[in-house]
Amino acid sequence: MITADIHTHSSFSTDSDSPMEEMIETAIKHGLKTYCVTEHYDLGHHIYDHKGEEGYSYGDMSREEVSALFVCDCESYVKKHAQLKEKYRDDIELLLGIEVGMQEDLCDKFLALVKKYPFDFVIGSAHEVGGMDPYYAKFLRGRTQKEAFRFYFEGTLRLAKACSPVFDTLAHPDYGLRYHHSEDFVFDYADYADILDELLKFLIENKKALECNTGSFSYFKDDNQPIAQILSRYAQLGGSLVTIGSDAHTPDAVARHFEQAEKLLSSCGIKGYCIFRNRQLFTQNF
Numbered sequence: 001m002i003t004a005d006i007h008t009h010s011s012f013s014t015d016s017d018s019p020m021e022e023m024i025e026t027a028i029k030h031g032l033k034t035y036c037v038t039e040h041y042d043l044g045h046h047i048y049d050h051k052g053e054e055g056y057s058y059g060d061m062s063r064e065e066v067s068a069l070f071v072c073d074c075e076s077y078v079k080k081h082a083q084l085k086e087k088y089r090d091d092i093e094l095l096l097g098i099e100v101g102m103q104e105d106l107c108d109k110f111l112a113l114v115k116k117y118p119f120d121f122v123i124g125s126a127h128e129v130g131g132m133d134p135y136y137a138k139f140l141r142g143r144t145q146k147e148a149f150r151f152y153f154e155g156t157l158r159l160a161k162a163c164s165p166v167f168d169t170l171a172h173p174d175y176g177l178r179y180h181h182s183e184d185f186v187f188d189y190a191d192y193a194d195i196l197d198e199l200l201k202f203l204i205e206n207k208k209a210l211e212c213n214t215g216s217f218s219y220f221k222d223d224n225q226p227i228a229q230i231l232s233r234y235a236q237l238g239g240s241l242v243t244i245g246s247d248a249h250t251p252d253a254v255a256r257h258f259e260q261a262e263k264l265l266s267s268c269g270i271k272g273y274c275i276f277r278n279r280q281l282f283t284q285n286f
C-alpha cells in the first residue's frame with residue numbers, strides 16, 4: 001500500500017490556489033503517513049500567452065517579473081511549512097520539498113537554493129526544453145507528435161545531466177506530450193529507445209530515482225501510458241528507485257490513482273517506493 005504522497009503543491013505555487021493546510025488535512029483524511037509539499041521553483045522559465053507568444057504582454061509586467069511567476073517565495077513557504085509541521089506532527093509526517101524546473105545554465109543557482117533551505121526532497125523537472133514548456137500547444141507546431149516527444153526526451157536527458165547534483169528524483173518523464181497528443185496517438189518506447197535507455201541508465205548509475213507521477217494517469221488512455229512503458233524498461237535495466245507523487249494542485253487530487261500506480265509498479269517488477277528525508281533515501285515495500 002502506498003502511504004506517502006511526495007509530489008504536491010499549494011498556493012505557494014503560482015498554478016495553485018489551495019491553502020497548504022487544506023491539502024495536508026486531505027492527506028490525513030486519506031490515511032497517508034507521509035506528505036511532502038514540493039512547490040514550483042522554475043527560475044528562468046519562459047511564459048507564453050494563449051496565442052503562443054512569449055509573455056511580454058502580461059499587462060505591465062517586465063520580462064523579469066514574468067519569469068519570476070513560477071518561482072515560489074521560499075522564505076514564506078518554509079516558514080508556513082514549519083508551522084504546519086508542528087501543528088500536525090501527531091497526525092502525519094510532513095516533509096519539505098521543492099520542484100525545480102531545470103535549466104542547463106542555472107545549475108549553480110539551484111544548488112545554492114537547495115543548500116540554503118532544509119529541504120528533505122528535491123524533484124527535478126523538465127518543464128521546458130528548447131525555451132518552451134510543452135504545456136503550450138505551440139510546442140507541437142512544426143513537429144509531429146513523435147518528433148515532439150523525441151525533442152522533449154532529448155532535452156530531458158541534457159537537463160538531467162546538467163542538473164544531476166541538484167535533484168533526488170526525475171519527475172513525470174512523459175510530461176512532454178501530456179497536454180497535446182491526439183486521441184489516436186500511440187506511444188511506443190521503441191521509437192525513443194536510444195534516448196530513453198541513455199536517460200534511464202544515467203539515473204540508475206547516479207542513484208537518482210524516477211518518479212511515477214500519478215497525475216499522468218489522467219492524461220493518457222489506460223492502455224497507452226508512456227509512463228508504464230518507461231517504468232517497465234527502467235526495472236528491466238535494473239532500476240528500483242521509484243518515488244510516487246500525485247502532483248496535486250487541489251485537495252481532490254491528493255493521492256489520486258495510487259491503487260492504479262501500485263498495480264502498475266508491481267506488474268513492472270518494482271516492489272516498493274522511496275521517500276527522501278533530509279535528502280537521504282529510504283525505501284518502503286508496498
Ligand SMILES: [Zn+2]
Binds near residue numbers: 099127171172
Ligand atoms: Zn512538474
Ligand SMILES: [Zn+2]
Binds near residue numbers: 007008009099247
Ligand atoms: Zn508538480
